[in-house]
Amino acid sequence: MNTYSIGEVAKMLDISISTLRYYDKEGLLNSVERTAGGIRIFKDKDINQLNMVECLKNTGMQLKDIRTFFEWCEEGDSTIPQRYQMFLNRRKDIEKQIEVLQNSLDLVNYKCEYYALAAKEGTVNTPKLQFLKNRAVKSSDYVKHVVGEN
Amino acid sequence: MNTYSIGEVAKMLDISISTLRYYDKEGLLNSVERTAGGIRIFKDKDINQLNMVECLKNTGMQLKDIRTFFEWCEEGDSTIPQRYQMFLNRRKDIEKQIEVLQNSLDLVNYKCEYYALAAKEGTVNTPKLQFLKNRAVKSSDYVKHVVGEN
DNA sequence: AGGAACCCTAAACTTGACTTTAGATTAAGG
């Protein structure tokens, strides 16, 4: 089993040392060991847990909820239902986020087209842009809803 | 042209009144008019701008950058290149975010399967779960990278 | 044994995006 200092972990995972210590304080690194002198010794298991933290954080989960999940894991099989429910919720949440982003991407794609043309024409006041706008508005509910003058 | 009070706008867009005032203070509502007595009068143009704010916020943009964009819009055609570049950047950013979320979703989907089975078995210590894990790890680089014990 | 490089904690500070509070003003209806 490999071991790593906090500095090594910071480099490996591209997380700052102070963030790692902060995570520890917040209970996200329950299992890191220490030397007799109090210095943290990270093992592969901890690296793994940190990867999980990053992943859950990416989905918009708060640290305190991630911590709760790890606590459930430590509590053992009795918390399987909670953990299952958490991942079901997470799934719904992520799907919703992707949908929202996809809508924004539709609008942004339209804006890219719009400004590419505006850049070529040197102005925003040209009939070609009206044409573009009409086309976009017909193709997407979200674009129709948000598209403005600029 | 319709006009709306701040309270009406708040209800229509499901944004709190204090948030609207905060946006105004932060320069995101440059064009709202006021009565002689100083009360805000929102027009459709402002509603539109607020929709744009929501959209850009959804993509993770900061208010001050959204404000900069609106300032560019007011400056006129000379800022078309900046605006174009902004939307190109936004597009890249959103695509990256969707990718990250998709990876997390892959892992979460695996976890849902995992815990569905664990819930049925009443425990996490069963050979069936090992089988599931091996299968998942073979199918996705990201799942392989993050999947841990729980 | 001594020094460089690394690590430690506690506590205060930062940032972004709001929300809350307090006290005053305005607008609309009877």
Place this chain on the structure above:
DNA sequence: CCTTAATCTAAAGTCAAGTTTAGGGTTCCT
């Protein structure tokens, strides 16, 4: 005119997720 609901501002407070600072300890190498 008077009340009442809605609005206003300025300033302080909140919350999450860190970062920074200050002042010490620990390890490793020679």
